[in-house]
Amino acid sequence: MNPDDFVGSLPTLASGDYRLRWLSERDLPALRTIFGDPEVVRFMAIACLHTEDDAGAFLLSIQQGFLTGKLYQWGVEYQGLLIGTCTLAQIDRDNRRAEIGFALARRFQGRGLMLQALRLLLDFAFLQMQLHRIEADVDPRNQASLKLLEKLGFLREGVLRDRWLEPDGFQDSVMLALLQRDWHPGNRVQSKVLPGAVG
Template structure:
């Protein structure tokens, strides 16, 4: 079984970004990310109603890291400490060396290649440091931007689940895409 150790927290760097631990002082940005209609339209989760709820959300991030159950990074431009998004790995299935990736980015920073850059750093960390074999993403089928981002990184669709998720009085569909560690992928199965 895979052993996951997320402590101490690992900071990641890219050409333009710093991926750092989310702190209580980031509550205003987390509140924006988790309450903005543009960001939340495909997350199919309840919006946060206050910065107090954002602090509770950050507490869940910290607890997951402490218990080696998930890691979320705050995405910052290298010249600023202000969060512009988040990205993380969680729902570890340790017996299968698998995790799920999730992410959000403030709309002011969409279509600049920043999430592509952040995702590559997190995928490298997941495969090289955590020794994951595969990483999956569970997306709303209407989220074409997310699908395109994942496909640029080599993710392929594994499943389309009809009405498998109940949210706000409706059953919603889900799409599961996954990426097998490119270093171990069997070319005959492509």
């Protein structure tokens, strides 16, 4: 897909109760709730959002990332509520690859809700954007994330030692990846790609 096929905002990816959609100012309170929770950001390479200003700067970085073409971060809406986000980061069009990211508000975790959202994201990444490889970099302690990715078909490719310096010391990364040719129909969803809406 040509990056200019959608201009101004991300397209909305919709299926059943789910909508992956563009994030805007009206989402600031929800973003602060999701990413202001130390348990949610524990295994993520981002700082906890403590204030409204932090949330505003976070949203701005998402929107600026979109403009560079290297970061697509959708809001995950479930039954009309913004419950989390999912992301393609470090989008590399020359090599047709990107890194996946995702987070749910704590009260929506443990119910299998991210699985369907990531199916929508991966359908878009492989079928519309024609990416070839989606990578994931996961803290070995993050069992929920590892299980979720493996359920989607991601394979572990190795461990990078002491990759991140965290408050409790250096942490390893488990590296996983899913290739376009391994994204099988059983994982696909009946989805609609709609034009995005700004505001």
